[in-house]
Amino acid sequence: MTGDAVAPIRAFVMDLDGLILDTESLCLEVARTVLAQHGKTLTPEAQHAALGRRPLCAWRGVAEAVGLDVTPEQLFEESEPLLSARWSEAKVLPGARRLLQHARAAGLKIAVATSTSRATFGKKTADKPWLLELLDAVTCGDEVENGKPQPDVFLEAARRLGDVPPSACLVFEDAPSGVEAAAAAGMRVVAVPSMLLHGSTTGFPQAQPNAASGLIQILPSLLAFNAPSWGLPPFADVVEGVIPLDYPFRIRGTVVKGFGRGSKELGIPTANIDADSLRAALAEAVTGIYAGFAAVGHSDQVHKMVMSIGWNPFFGNTEKTAEPWLLAEFDEANFTSLEALIERIHKDGSEASAALALPPLSALKDDPFLQPPPPADAQAGAAAAAGAAAAVTASGAAAVEE
Incomplete structure (x- = not known):
């Protein structure tokens, strides 16, 4: 793994759900509850259809996957009150805080590019001031015209970072749609497949370690990120391995x-x-x-x-x-x-x-x-x-x- 053959990394651009915060477990619970009210069961295919998408797109994919003749707008209205009451329960995923703090100490800029809305982003991060303090920019799904897998949210994140071109951004994503979006934005991507996929890399493209853009590497978790391979200092917290x-x-x-x-x-x-x-x-x-x-x-x-x-x-x-x-x-x-x-x-x-x-x-x-x-x-x-x-x-x- 190397970043030496192309532009050096100057910024991390992070997905939020399923990468920094474990909101996906909450979403699954609520989705099961809502579908049960309509006599349907949440299938693995429905989970995959929703992964990394904006809420309405996610519900549209779920409805199609389970054969439910209900509009995504109605499903969203049924689910949103249940989720809003529980966003504060979302835990920080292992390695996320460690990686962000290490990037900040190394002088990198940090942005979040998420499919979630600005209002919901506020609810998810309300009790995590340390996270907001580490971020230089946040771009939400309702602030761009097209959601993932289109590149809009990543291009806007780079623009908000100021003087950092897409080629100098390293994206961390957990969903194939996010990887596709970041690649279309001309950014390099490290994929950490969602835990909803049970460790499977199905749906992800083949990693190309020396590419100037696209998927560079697939990791089991953020804890496995090798900082020196990207020209960053090694982590100093390792105790006997x-x-x-x-x-x-x-x-x-x-x-x-x-x-x-x-x-x-x-x-x-x-x-x-x-x-x-x-x-x-x-x-x-x-x-x-x-x-x-x-x-x-x-x-x-x-x-x-x-x-x-x-x-x-x-x-x-x-x-x-x-x-x-x-x-x-x-x-x-x-x-x-x-x-x-x-x-x-x-x-x-x-x-x-x-x-x-x-x-x-x-x-x-x-x-x-x-x-x-x-x-x-x-x-x-x-x-x-x-x-x-x-x-x-x-x-x-x-x-x-x-």
């Missing part, structure tokens, strides 16, 4: 029989958390390896932990899962299959253990979230932990740098 998160994840669930990359198949004592209890918690979790601390059941003992979050292709997972490995000695059968995978898991464990012994990550061991539940919950908790299951609480996750 681990990136501390601005907002640690705190998740709780019941352990079920492992079907990820550990468990008895590999001789490594990992286990999976049941999907139902984690569905909301994992909505904003990008796939990857996380380091943190965990407690089991009603014990007051806290263990170092390394955890895989994602869709494991080897076992054909259809839902995002969390598979923690507590870095302590437990009795477990020792198997010797899939040697390369086992070696990598142990590498993750070693890096996580070293990083968790150092600040700022070491302080997370004392997180109140990890304390045993109050006595009133003890009986119910014991029932949930019966048999081979055990409740696991994980806190302070940090991404392990690849």
